[in-house]
Amino acid sequence: MDDFDLEQFLPFRLNRAAEFIALRFAAAYKAEYGLTRPEWRTLAALGSSGRMTATEVGVHSTMHKTKVSRAVFALEERRWLKRTQHEDDRRVEHLELTAAGIKAYQELTRLARAYSAELEKLLGSDGLQALSSGLTAVENAMVKRRR
Amino acid sequence: MDDFDLEQFLPFRLNRAAEFIALRFAAAYKAEYGLTRPEWRTLAALGSSGRMTATEVGVHSTMHKTKVSRAVFALEERRWLKRTQHEDDRRVEHLELTAAGIKAYQELTRLARAYSAELEKLLGSDGLQALSSGLTAVENAMVKRRR
């Protein structure tokens, strides 16, 4: 009917691939821990980088303030995270994982690593390599076009 | 603190890239036509393949029934799409774009093509090539793991 093909359109393909790849992993932390994606990301950010502010978490994991805010609240309720006030600037709060949070983080990163290995098998190392360098190109473009 | 890095984790990278790439295009059809993504996808599917059922649209564009259902409703309200009943099976309805729908489809595919060109410049043809073959690998994996 026309020569446009949704199947070939990069935004569509990228979206579909991301949904497929990310959802399979999300299912794990959702089913086993009842975590949302923003919560998992916040946990991962704090777990790997240690103490951070909410804004820093947002930058690190590319999430909007409100998502971070809600995720922090949820993790705090679960006692996986505690806040402490910055002394010099009372607007800022430092976020840090509790012992329980660190434990959860470690279990989840174990899952994440297992999933990475599974992905390598699923995509083949060539496929993985191509995808990774394609993503790097996108990431470079993102920096350039940072709004 | 640990050797896991969210920044390196493929599901995260893929998600972020997809958000970036798709959102930039989505902004266009959202701002100019007030379309949602499911609506755009449905329009694109029907525009390029002609008459289809709702289920077929869902398969073609990997969307859940409910998304398709709502998108069809919205497009119908806008008079961009009309339904006709299948004679042999009254559960099924065939979907088809109206003249206005086809016109919108054509304008949007023009936008889509322009965006594709812009992406090539943004990512470089090497980056684009890599991304595309990486996505192909994911797509092959999706077929294998079709749930």
Place this chain on the structure above:
DNA sequence: AATTGACAGTTACGTTTGTAACCATATCGA
């Protein structure tokens, strides 16, 4: 000191989503 503007984080509100239940119709098997 008072005013202004910027910034960290939260909250309210309307929209979009996913899950599951649902209706209507069709098909299969006894």
Place this chain on the structure above:
DNA sequence: TCGATATGGTTACAAACGTAACTGTCAATT
């Protein structure tokens, strides 16, 4: 021919989301 089961599509409900407005605090300017 009847009952069970499957299928196409819709709807109800709760959860998640984005936008924008908000609170509280800080810094700069006067």
